[in-house]
Amino acid sequence: MAASIYPPKTTLEQQEYLLSNINDWSILNGLAVRPSAGLLSTSTDLSRTLATTAPVTLYPSLFPRTCFDEARAIQKAYNELYAAIARDRDWLKQIVERLIEVDDFIAKLWSVHLEVENEGYVQNISLGLFRSDYMVHTDPAIPDTKPSIKQVEFNTIASSFGGLSTKVSQLHSYLNMTSAYPPTSPATITPASFPTNPCIESLTLGFSTAHRAYGPSRSSPSLPLCILFVVTIPESNIFDQLALSTPLQTTAGIPTFRLAFSSILDHTSVSSNKDRILTYSPPHSPDTTYEVSLIYFRAGYSPSHYPSSVSWDARLHLERSAAIKCPSILTHLAGSKKIQQELATPHSSHLANFLSRTSSSDMIERIRNTFTAIYPLDATPEGQHATRLATSAKDSEGYVLKPQREGGGNNVYGSKIPAFLAGLGDDQQKWRSHILMELIKPPTLRNSILRNGEVQSGEVIGELGVYGVCLWRNGPGEAGGKKDGQDGEVLENWEAGFLLRTKGRESEEGGVAAGFGAVDSPCLVDV
Numbered sequence: 037m038a039a040s041i042y043p044p045k046t047t048l049e050q051q052e053y054l055l056s057n058i059n060d061w062s063i064l065n066g067l068a069v070r071p072s073a074g075l076l077s078t079s080t081d082l083s084r085t086l087a088t089t090a091p092v093t094l095y096p097s098l099f100p101r102t103c104f105d106e107a108r109a110i111q112k113a114y115n116e117l118y119a120a121i122a123r124d125r126d127w128l129k130q131i132v133e134r135l136i137e138v139d140d141f142i143a144k145l146w147s148v149h150l151e152v153e154n155e156g157y158v159q160n161i162s163l164g165l166f167r168s169d170y171m172v173h174t175d176p177a178i179p180d181t182k183p184s185i186k187q188v189e190f191n192t193i194a195s196s197f198g199g200l201s202t203k204v205s206q207l208h209s210y211l212n213m214t215s216a217y218p219p220t221s222p223a224t225i226t227p228a229s230f231p232t233n234p235c236i237e238s239l240t241l242g243f244s245t246a247h248r249a250y251g252p253s254r255s256s257p258s259l260p261l262c263i264l265f266v267v268t269i270p271e272s273n274i275f276d277q278l279a280l281s282t283p284l285q286t287t288a289g290i291p292t293f294r295l296a297f298s299s300i301l302d303h304t305s306v307s308s309n310k311d312r313i314l315t316y317s318p319p320h321s322p323d324t325t326y327e328v329s330l331i332y333f334r335a336g337y338s339p340s341h342y343p344s345s346v347s348w349d350a351r352l353h354l355e356r357s358a359a360i361k362c363p364s365i366l367t368h369l370a371g372s373k374k375i376q377q378e379l380a381t382p383h384s385s386h387l388a389n390f391l392s393r394t395s396s397s398d399m400i401e402r403i404r405n406t407f408t409a410i411y412p413l414d415a416t417p418e419g420q421h422a423t424r425l426a427t428s429a430k431d432s433e434g435y436v437l438k439p440q441r442e443g444g445g446n447n448v449y450g451s452k453i454p455a456f457l458a459g460l461g462d463d464q465q466k467w468r469s470h471i472l473m474e475l476i477k478p479p480t481l482r483n484s485i486l487r488n489g490e491v492q493s494g495e496v497i498g499e500l501g502v503y504g505v506c507l508w509r510n511g512p513g514e515a516g517g518k519k520d521g522q523d524g525e526v527l528e529n530w531e532a533g534f535l536l537r538t539k540g541r542e543s544e545e546g547g548v549a550a551g552f553g554a555v556d557s558p559c560l561v562d563v
Contacts, residue, residue, distance in 0.1 A: 041222055043095040043483055050218045051491070054094060057216040058207065058486060062089040066279060067203040067555075070272040071488075084270050090200055091487040091554035093538050095217070096208040096230065097498050098481055099558035103172050103185045104231070104534075107502045110406070111531040113391065113399035114168050115506035118192060120390045121375060122162065122367040123510055123524045125153075134414075135374055138465040139439075141339045142372060144348060149365045152356045157510075158312045161527070163246040163330065163362040164506040165239060167195035167535065170406065171476040171499055183563060186476045187380075187406045188499060192371030193337045193363050197555060198235040198503055199279025201535035205233035205557040229559045235503060235533030236279055242505035243280070243330060244288045245528055246360050249507060250329035254313050254358065262291040262326035264304075264316060266354070268335045269296040277334060291326060293318055297335040300350035304328070306357045314357035328359040337368070373438050377471040380407035381418055395526075409474040413467045422472040426453050436473050450475070483538060485554040495541040498556060503532040534558075 046054065062068055068087040121128065136143035170185040209230045211217055217225060243263060253259050265281055267274075277294070284292040293316065295303060307313040314328040331354055335341050342348055355365050363371075379387050391400050411422030425431045429451065437448040437456065448456045453472075460466045484493040511523025539553035 042098055042224060042481075044218055044220045044222060046218050054211070054216050054218075055486065055491070057211060057214070058092065058094065059089050061207055061210055062092070062203075063087065065203055065206070066275045067092065067200060067207055068275045070270065070274060072272060087275070088488070089486065090204075090275070091485060092204055092207065093496075093554050093556040094484040094486060094491070096225070096557045096559035097483050097496065097536060097538050098224065098561050099498065099500065099536065100172060100183045100563045101560040102563070103170075103183055104500065104558055104560055106402070107168070107170050107185050107500055108531050108534065110399055110402050111166075111168060111502045111504045112529050113396035113403055114190065115164065115166055115504040115529050115531075116394050116396045116526060117379075117387070117390055117403070118166060118190065118367070118370050119162075119164060119506050119508045119526055119529075120394065121370045122164070122192075122364065123508065124390075125366065128366060128369060131372075131374055131378060132369060135372070135469070138469040141342075142369070144342070145365060145369055148348070148352050148355055149369070151352055152365070155356060158310070158356075158358045159360055160510040160524075161246070161249055161360050162364045162367055162508055162510065163242065163360055164192060164367055164504070164508075165195055165198075165242055165332070165362050165532075166504040166506065167191040167198075167501045168504070169499055169501045171478045171497065173408070173476045174479050176477060183479065185406055185500070186408045187376075188476065189373070190371060190376060191501075193368045194334050195501075195503065196273060196334070197276055197501075197535050197537070198239045198533065199276040200273075200555050201501075201533065201557075202233045202235040202237075203279065204555045205230065208557045208559075224561060225559060229561070231534075231558065231560060233533050233557070235535070236283065238505060238530065238532035239503065240280055240283045240288065242507070242528075242532065243284055243332065243362075244290060245505075246362065246507055247288075247290055247329045249527065250360055253327050254311050255307075255315070255327050259315065259325055259327040260291060261329045262293060262316060263330045263332065264328050264359075265292065265294045265332050266297050266300065266335050267294050268341065269294075269298070271334075293326075297341055297347070297350065301346065301353060304353070306353060312356060312358050314354070314359040328357070330360045330362060331357075332362045333368075373471050374412075377410040377412055377473075380410040381412070382409055408476055411472045413470050413472060414464075423467075426457055426472050429454055434475050436475055437470050438473055439470055480541060483556070485538065485540070487554060492540065496538045497541050498536050498538045498558075499553075500558070501535040501537070503534065505530050505532045 067090050069090045071088050132146050168190050169188040172183045173186040174183050175181045281292045284290045304316050316326045316328050412419045413422055432453040433450045437453045439446045478497045480495050483496045484491050507528040508526045509524050536556040536558050537553045538556040
């Protein structure tokens with residue numbers, strides 16, 4: 037990819053004109069975030085009503101068309117894979133039980149499942165809103181090697197930025213269409229280079245499909261149905277969430293409410309009968325009661341969301357109810373890094389075991405080709421090999437150390453790994469709570485990022501996320517199905533759009549909300 041001639045150089049006047057268009061279009065169309073607390077004092081924004089342009093790239097970033105097409109083509113198979121994993125209670129149990137003594141958060145999530153399993157699950161339908169994240173990989177040891185995609189991680193809970201990703205694609209297309217880009221822009225930027233991003237439409241269709249699958253009200257007398265977005269408050273990324281919840285109300289006609297994770301027990305109830313119907317009374321209209329058809333978790337993925345036992349009571353409260361969950365507790369657990377490691381460790385048979393008898397059996401090798409080597413840090417031969425790599429000042433340069441849990445800022449890179457592990461001492465439990473992953477080597481590109489009103493230009497790397505929607509029914513039993521995970525059935529399954537996140541090459545974490553990167557869109561090129 038010809039990074040040296042892209043993006044085009046601009047005069048001061050051209051850049052000011054471009055920035056003016058970006059800021060105005062973004063606020064007009066909701067490509068925005070709340071300013072972080074570090075930018076404004078509470079006295080300046082008492083009611084959290086101010087908004088600013090989300091961190092965005094000024095230009096769409098060059099991305100190989102073949103890699104982009106492949107990532108989207110295999111998403112349905114990935115959806116089916118993780119739906120099968122979430123249905124296979126026995127296999128998950130084997131994996132999770134190795135983690136519960138080394139990761140308290142995983143242990144508590146598993147205990148929620150066990151409590152509901154003991155009582156008996158009353159909802160056998162699950163919704164997965166997934167995102168599989170990739171980087172373009174080029175092997176510097178092989179001259180003229182073709183780029184390929186390698187998976188960074190698979191997200192099963194709070195797969196964010198679907199709303200903003202559609203909008204940033206529209207922004208870049210608008211800038212090109214209205215000649216906001218300078219006349220010296222390379223011929224690379226053409227309408228054919230901008231793929232349409234259906235994220236908002238596709239993801240909201242997933243919610244409405246799950247809502248219909250819930251069926252009519254189970255209450256007597258019947259109650260109006262609603263969808264609950266469980267969120268953190270305050271939330272700087274609220275506009276990304278509103279991009280999904282607003283069409284549910286205005287287009288699909290489904291009452292949709294935002295509920296703080298910390299307020300679950302204050303405003304919801306679970307019926308005491310065997311149906312365990314979840315009802316919600318909005319604080320602004322406490323005399324109105326809704327029956328909840330679907331819970332969408334945009335909170336609950338981090339230990340920080342559970343400051344007390346009351347928070348865990350709230351998660352259990354929702355999980356034992358009849359509402360469909362996105363995700364269920366088992367689907368949440370299926371997204372742990374340990375599951376990714378079990379699938380991607382060299383010579384692992386798990387991938388084939390899950391997909392060989394599904395409609396995605398022909399995709400097994402294509403999925404396997406997206407894996408990079410991932411190892412446990414335990415007493416197995418693979419773990420001992422990983423330990424030698426991770427404690428070597430030289431060999432560790434090619435790896436990243438990841439904990440099991442979600443959220444940016446937790447990874448340790450390259451030469452920092454040996455010292456980090458030395459700091460853990462001989463505590464093998466802490467060692468086993470991490471995985472070692474071979475670093476992906478993306479090509480260097482250039483772009484400019486607008487963040488907090490400032491423009492930073494230089495070398496960047498991008499991470500492509502592909503969304504998927506999967507609705508499935510668990511088989512006989514209370515939560516999962518047969519030991520091989522083949523029981524139950526997939527009801528709906530589709531690829532649902534994409535997200536490109538770009539960060540400065542010196543930045544090791546790519547989370548936009550964490551302040552390290554920017555939302556972007558691909559400019560597809562043939563290489």
